[in-house]
Amino acid sequence: MSLIDLSERLKPYQSIYNFRDFGGYSGLNGRPVRTGLLFRSAHLNNLGQEDVSDIDALPVGTVVDLRHAPERERQPSKWPPHSDRAVVLTQPISGARERVKVAPHEAFLETELYAAADARRYMLNSYRTRPHDDGFRVLFSETLNRMTADQPSDAPGILVHCAAGKDRTGTLCALIQGLLGVSDKDIMTDYMLTETAVDIEAILKPAAAMFTQRYGRPINVDALRPMFGVEPGFLEASLDAMGDMERYASETLGLSADRLDRLRQRYLA
Template structure:
């Protein structure tokens, strides 16, 4: 990981993949630094982690997990947190209580199985009704609020990764930077601890024999996964801009407000 990439990542003991996805060149300027945060869930956050998060003055938390995920893994907040936590009720994964990458693990045994499962998953992510509902809340929060926000799911890699990539694309971030930020999941923070934790969830949940290489594919990200989601969007709507307008409610007026809040 380069020094520039390292500067984006905040080291946490119990929160995986915590980083700033702002500060990229965008249409008309550069994304603000310190206002666009993303991470995995905070259910195992330490007191020190919560102090670090509190210092960022985050006023809006967008939780992309489903209802049963939230119930099973309650996110910890700083005692002085007074912000809003936004989510659309329901399940974002087809299997209650599971993250989206976990639902794909049922028939996976090899790395190739895992790769094909993740590609199939990413074709559906932009169109899952509950996930879309929370994406809509996020986009409108970005339009209405100038204060720092935090976007997260369970591992902070798939649902979160797509949401961050959509924001980047709508604001004119270069595609190479979009992919590079997405792939930072593989090296941000203690990636090995995240993979180990994910492996326990997957293997305990489905009780099947799975190659270590398959687990790594499920718990990581690859450029082709994100490209598959963008391809599915273009196939249905013609462009990300049209998808954002037709599915997420990002009208030209909403997009202009987001740009005014995030681009300097």
């Protein structure tokens, strides 16, 4: 269960969507996951001056940008310039990824989305393949190694984000929570908070109009809804693909037992 009030968990910044603390749950052996250190959000391209000082004051030493290169180029992060203490981790670019002009979900929207069933099928496959995708696997590993570095950072906090702060972000945050001993139920509850933090219905209609104009064919709200929202089955696909989280972290991401212990020492109260 959540050990903090929802008003303390959700951060109502004016220029960043879906910003929230994903600590504050009961963890391993009943030890609470620390608050004020683990954050998740949508992209930071729209970060405005009204929120810069508050964001800059957070003890964040690692920013994990899970977006693909075309997204980062089109909407560069505006992480506060005064936070030079923060290391920004991004996906490695190599091989086929260098030739991609748009992110996979954008290519899908342009050529394959016609109905909600199409979107749901794409989302399930995306979640299912993400834990073993080379780019995400490397970035997940770098994140955990950064969080468990030999010398603790003066700013041990971490901010995980993608474009909307729900899908790619949801998978990595679920992994971190799982390794800290958060229950499956609480992991799912935290994932589903996007429905509370973001007014998805208000976004859908203008988004459908924008994509209709951009792609020159009708894109309706119902077709978009599975891609803009969250569903338990989506995250479950990632959790199933990872299987036992400790084994996944060890065998797939190369996280040693000592580093796992260190993760728990640093982020459990």
